[in-house]
Amino acid sequence: MRIVVLGYIVRGPLGGLAWHHLQYVLGLARLGHDVRFIEDSDDYPACYDPSRHVVDCDPSYGLRFAADAFSLIGLADRWAYHDAHTGRWLGAARDDGEEFCRSADMILNVSAVNPLRDWALDVPLRLLIDTDPVFTQVRHLTNDTARKRALDHNAFFTFAENVRNGSASLPDDGFHWRPTRQPVVLDAWPVVPAPIAAPYTTVMQWQSYPPVHHEGKRFGTKSTSFEPFADLPGQAAVPLEIALGGADAPRAMLIEKGWRLQNPLDIARTPGDFQEYVRASRGELGVAKHGYVASNSGWFSERSAGYLASGRPVITQETGFSEWLPLGSGLFSFRDSAEALDALDRIELDYERQAAGARKIAEDHFEAGQVLSSMLEEASQTYSSGRQTRSHGPP
Numbered sequence: 275m276r277i278v279v280l281g282y283i284v285r286g287p288l289g290g291l292a293w294h295h296l297q298y299v300l301g302l303a304r305l306g307h308d309v310r311f312i313e314d315s316d317d318y319p320a321c322y323d324p325s326r327h328v329v330d331c332d333p334s335y336g337l338r339f340a341a342d343a344f345s346l347i348g349l350a351d352r353w354a355y356h357d358a359h360t361g362r363w364l365g366a367a368r369d370d371g372e373e374f375c376r377s378a379d380m381i382l383n384v385s386a387v388n389p390l391r392d393w394a395l396d397v398p399l400r401l402l403i404d405t406d407p408v409f410t411q412v413r414h415l416t417n418d419t420a421r422k423r424a425l426d427h428n429a430f431f432t433f434a435e436n437v438r439n440g441s442a443s444l445p446d447d448g449f450h451w452r453p454t455r456q457p458v459v460l461d462a463w464p465v466v467p468a469p470i471a472a473p474y475t476t477v478m479q480w481q482s483y484p485p486v487h488h489e490g491k492r493f494g495t496k497s498t499s500f501e502p503f504a505d506l507p508g509q510a511a512v513p514l515e516i517a518l519g520g521a522d523a524p525r526a527m528l529i530e531k532g533w534r535l536q537n538p539l540d541i542a543r544t545p546g547d548f549q550e551y552v553r554a555s556r557g558e559l560g561v562a563k564h565g566y567v568a569s570n571s572g573w574f575s576e577r578s579a580g581y582l583a584s585g586r587p588v589i590t591q592e593t594g595f596s597e598w599l600p601l602g603s604g605l606f607s608f609r610d611s612a613e614a615l616d617a618l619d620r621i622e623l624d625y626e627r628q629a630a631g632a633r634k635i636a637e638d639h640f641e642a643g644q645v646l647s648s649m650l651e652e653a654s655q656t657y658s659s660g661r662q663t664r665s666h667g668p669p
Contacts, residue, residue: 275379275650277302277309278397280388283343284313284336284355284365285320288538289548290477292343294405294456294576295384296545300347301457301642310367310374311344311353314388324539331359340365343545347462356391380650383427386410390426399653402427403454407434407444407573408493408565412486414447424449429653436572436594443569445488454649456576457642463549463583465633468556468625473513474589474618475551476560477538477577480520486565493565497523499591500561503611507532510618514559517541517551552580557587557621557632559614570594583636587628589617599639604631 279302281295295311302309315321315333322328323335333355344353344366354371355364363371372393375381380399383390390400402424404410410432413420424430424447431454436442438453478496485494497520507514508531515534518525525535542548552558558581566573572594581588582604592607601607606617621628 275307276374276377277307278375278378278381278394279309279311280381280383281311281313282385282387283311283340283353284333285315285387286322287324287336287339288322289542289544289546289551290538290577290580292339292545293548293580296343296347297457297459297462297642298382298384298646299344299349299352300459300462301646303349303352304459305643305646309352310371311349312356312371312375312388313340313353314356314391315358316387316389317358324543333357333364337364339544346545347459380653386420386424389423395426399429400427401429401431401649401653402449404430404432404434404451405576407432407442407571408569409483409486409563411445411447411449412488412493414449415445415488416486421447429656431649431653433573434566434569434571435574435598436570439597441594441597442571444571452652453572455574455645456579456640457645458579458583458636458640459642460583460637463580463636465585465629466553468586468629469554471513472554472556473515473534474557474559475515475517475536475555476558477517477542477548477551478519478560480518480523482563491568493563493568495563495565496561498564499567503561503614504528504531506559506611506614509611509615512556512618512622515555516560549580549584552584552586555581555586556625557581557589557628559589559618560591562591562593566593567591572597574599579636579640582632583640585629585633587621587625587632589614589621599635602631604628604633604635 279298299311319330321333351366354367375393378397381397382401384403385405430449432451434442435453481495481497517536517538519538541551574595578588589606608614
């Protein structure tokens with residue numbers, strides 16, 4: 275098929291975040307689809323430039339970042355950027371960006387951070403992929419613009435994996451959500467031995483946005499989740515480190531409690547840098563957004579999937595993901611500090627087996643071909659009535 279991946283790389287040029295979108299493009303290309311990554315500027319200032327520490331309408335930094343990122347994965351000519359502020363198409367595939375969209379069979383709007391312009395509205399299959407469950411649904415109930423944009427799609431998938439078994443308590447926004455998860459292109463994540471004295475790390479934004487409220491319930495971000503675990507370094511036998519973003523993060527307090535802190539712009543600025551940071555880690559220990567935990571969503575971090583693929587054991591806060599992912603060999607969940615500390619001890623008792631278990635979970639549950647094929651098949655079967663897939667020949 276001819277497939278458009280709408281994502282967030284030019285406007286959000288950060289290493290870990292970029293991998294989230296890159297793996298959709300690379301995974302679909304590996305399956306033989308003719309795929310393009312398209313990003314839209316939207317109609318407000320949204321381009322983050324870490325070199326100037328500003329958010330404005332200038333995509334210059336992000337365009338350079340995107341060019342390097344797509345060259346890294348061998349798809350240097352498969353991306354374009356629509357700058358609505360100037361009416362221009364930019365990027366390597368700028369010359370046929372609009373035509374490709376108009377003739378596509380399917381659109382994957384990853385994280386729903388792109389509006390569907392007129393050249394996208396006639397595409398037969400238009401998938402919205404919710405990677406921020408609870409917060410997305412509340413937004414659809416409280417923000418008319420967000421809801422109208424969602425209505426431009428005709429298939430809806432979410433990282434709230436527990437919608438499959440009915441145990442996720444998402445606000446009912448009227449959309450029929452189906453479960454999906456982060457695809458991981460395994461050969462892009464080579465396994466190398468972990469440094470013996472390396473810390474357990476995570477990359478984390480302290481507060482992505484203010485808490486939201488729905489029907490008397492409060493759903494917070496990672497800053498809310500973190501407080502009960504702030505004292506972990508003083509109790510753990512191994513070093514713990516956070517690549518911590520957010521101007522409001524209590525860095526002095528965290529350092530006092532024994533956390534090692536890094537600036538994510540220093541150690542994970544590019545996709546390659548992020549992978550190097552993961553490989554330099556012993557494993558991952560991190561929390562989830564409070565909203566994911568409180569809703570038993572089953573959400574699992576796309577960055578944690580990268581740790582697993584790299585053969586790095588993961589210890590992460592329980593969101594209900596243990597209902598669909600196996601625990602005890604490469605992956606552990608925790609609800610309190612005692613469970614987190616026990617997981618650290620169990621991993622260190624047999625590290626090599628745990629590292630091998632981490633990679634196996636990535637192979638069994640996140641392999642891009644399996645994840646993407648399943649999602650595309652489900653979308654096609656459900657929404658194909660009365661539609662004909664257009665043929666474009668080999669990509």
